[in-house]
Amino acid sequence: MSVALVSGGSRGIGKAIVLRLAGEGFDVAFCYRSDERSALELAEIAAKAGGRVVATKVDVTDATSVRAWVGGVERELGPVDVAVTSAGITADAPLALMADESWHRVLDTNLSGVYHVCRSVVVGMMKRRSGSVVTLSSVSGVYGNAAQTNYSASKAGIIGFTRALAKEAGRYGVRANVVAPGLIETGMTQALKEPARKKALAAIPLGRFGTPEEVAGLVSYLASPQASYVTGSVLEIHGGLAI
Ligand code: NDP
Numbered sequence: 001m002s003v004a005l006v007s008g009g010s011r012g013i014g015k016a017i018v019l020r021l022a023g024e025g026f027d028v029a030f031c032y033r034s035d036e037r038s039a040l041e042l043a044e045i046a047a048k049a050g051g052r053v054v055a056t057k058v059d060v061t062d063a064t065s066v067r068a069w070v071g072g073v074e075r076e077l078g079p080v081d082v083a084v085t086s087a088g089i090t091a092d093a094p095l096a097l098m099a100d101e102s103w104h105r106v107l108d109t110n111l112s113g114v115y116h117v118c119r120s121v122v123v124g125m126m127k128r129r130s131g132s133v134v135t136l137s138s139v140s141g142v143y144g145n146a147a148q149t150n151y152s153a154s155k156a157g158i159i160g161f162t163r164a165l166a167k168e169a170g171r172y173g174v175r176a177n178v179v180a181p182g183l184i185e186t187g188m189t190q191a192l193k194e195p196a197r198k199k200a201l202a203a204i205p206l207g208r209f210g211t212p213e214e215v216a217g218l219v220s221y222l223a224s225p226q227a228s229y230v231t232g233s234v235l236e237i238h239g240g241l242a243i
Pocket of ligand 1: 009012033059060061087089109138180183186187189
């Protein structure tokens, strides 16, 4: 049985990824920051697919906790074959009004969180000469988005990080790719006020927000042997928003 590790798996896109990978036969370990109820419910549902599913409360900003989490997962489930970094937050404000705390919180969670997870899993993958890392960026990281300098910087950083990792680890049989979604129906976008939602919908050729399941499909592809020659790629999924 292959093992998948998902950061930020309790809700939204991460939850859909956990369900998708568990449904495909992976043993899945996922972490969450605070919402224990959602996490435990999900672990129970996802385990019905037949594999083992383990939920752990881990803050990805804390390197020591992430290292301990990955070590525990590898002892319990076995070596991590697929690592998906989905934990992420927003704290939007125009740069002129950006609070230092919002800048650092978003960078610590979205970018350093990815570093902490990948730093903990990649050495083992390289030793085993196999593995797939999938990071969640955003169209905001590719194109920039007003009132999101912190978020856009973190998500652009993820692209640079992942491409550098693809170059470092490719010769060891490890692939690293980025999924960059547009607007997806999750808690993150439910916070959008109605006028902003309408404006966004008008700019999406497919005329709707995406679903977490659609993003999970792309992650599943990148994690699978079907993507054996895909590394260092940024796969955008946005209903045409960014064209
Ligand atoms: P949600 O807000 O729905 O879920 C966020 C998840 O991340 C939750 O499981 C949350 O746990 C977890 N999380 C947040 N902070 C931490 C932390 N410090 N440590 C551990 N876990 C944490 O987000 P989405 O599903 O919408 O987003 C998933 C990813 O996709 C993010 O990286 C986001 O930036 C990206 N993305 C989302 C888009 C969208 O439109 N929704 C568009 C483009 C990119 P808990 O519930 O316990 O807080």
